[in-house]
Amino acid sequence: MNRVPFFSLQKVHHDAQRELENAFKRVFESSYYVLGHEVSAFEAEFAQFCNVRHAIGVGNGLDALTLILKGLGVEPGDEVIVPAHTFIASWLAVDQAGAKLVPVEVDPSTFNIDPEAVRARIGTRTKAILAVHLYGRPAPIDELLAIAEPHGVAVIEDAAQAHGAVNRGRRTGGLGLAAAFSFYPTKNLGALGDGGAVTTNDDELARRVRMLRNYGSEQKYVHEISGTNSRLDELQAAFLRVKLAAVDGQNATRRDIATRYAQGLRDCPNLTLPAPVEDGDEHVYHLYVVRSPEREALRAKLESRGISTLVHYPIPCFSQDCYRGAAFSESFDLSKRLADEVLSLPMWPGMSDDMVDQVISAVREACA
Structure with a gap:
């Protein structure tokens, strides 16, 4: 593999x-x-x-x-x-x-x-x-x-x-x-x-x-x-x-990969894909970030299938030790959930078609 x-x-x-x-x-x-x-x-x-x-x-x-x-x-x-x-x-x-x-x-x-x-x-x-x-x-x-x-x-x-x-x-x-x-x-x-x-x-x-x-x-x-x-x-x-000189072309490649992910993963259970962009906007997919309520289990299954992932970001800023003494007026429940659920899939302009297919196949198997 x-x-x-x-x-x-x-x-x-x-x-x-x-x-x-x-x-x-x-x-x-x-x-x-x-x-x-x-x-x-x-x-x-x-x-x-x-x-x-x-x-x-x-x-x-x-x-x-x-x-x-x-x-x-x-x-x-x-x-x-x-x-x-x-x-x-x-x-x-x-x-x-x-x-x-x-x-x-x-x-x-x-x-x-x-x-x-x-x-x-x-x-x-x-x-x-x-x-x-x-x-x-x-x-x-x-x-x-x-x-x-x-x-x-x-x-x-x-x-x-x-x-x-x-x-x-x-x-x-x-x-x-x-x-x-x-x-x-x-x-x-x-x-x-x-x-x-x-x-x-x-x-x-x-x-x-x-x-x-x-x-x-x-x-x-x-x-x-x-x-x-x-x-x-x-x-x-x-x-x-x-x-x-290569950025625009590489960004277009990132969007192509994102489109393939969106098409290949759109019906996976318990997986939320990035929202579509507004008319007139262009997302450059520095990261392709999905959400899953079972993020850690999904990540482990993908790792066992040879797919490396990262989390952006696992600890919210307001929960970091450097802000322990700060008094914020909100609890930020949504941001806490995002820290527990977001998962970044492989994304870079040098990915081959086979790599993208392998990621899609692995995610579908892991979500089944």
Whole structure:
């Protein structure tokens, strides 16, 4: 029995090996490794990809979120609304900016932040709403903007899992005031190490984020604000330039795999598949996440059949030890259920047809 890994970069990198090697050679021979031509070129290319004026390369996705919040002037006493069901980086960025977390429940069909839950919690201290495009599905940005704008509140995209996703005909990255991307190797656009970016159409915010990532400086040894060191390096930028050219095609492959899963698994008992996308939207299926009330039994059966799976995410942010002393106003029953029931099936653009068929067959057998 051939195993199907949860994820593999082997084929993706093999197909691009020559271009990646040439990118390495180009940077190596340039003897310029920080904030040079490769970063500037990638920033311009990624800004064009997202249809925005500015892209600023930073150290990772968490830094991207944090620098946006700090660039907006978020400070202690301010509140930031976040989804209860998300990866913890969405919450940690608020902590690092010094603001108060205001978690709200998610939509039961999309798992993205619920606009009505946001409406119930927005207030005079709310500085920003963090809209996570979870698993690659665009969040309901227009609904969130309609709630936020009368209050003067910024809507920020956490697009770490949504490179190239489309909401009502518009790319993620340019839907809110700013967006944060991660280039962790397993992302739809992944580096060969860590990396991240901020995208925005706001000229002043872009200027402040550029300063913040580089010790608060625009001019060498002149520091206007208190910044940090969070710079996308030249080598990762060069690799990302190679891989950016393939993202749209790889996202289309992910959607094809998702369609095959949906067709092959639609009648499995006790298995809830991802909800269909809205007209004008494009899901990029960073993850293909199903729900089962018997998740652990299903996962064990799939493992015995050679199918690797993961859980995104098994412990909710509000249940993590680092938030043990926090007092949240809700119990988040839905997010707790999701933590107990969600299961991610193998999904990557190098999957063969036989692998997809093997996953479908194994899931059907396990659910029978």
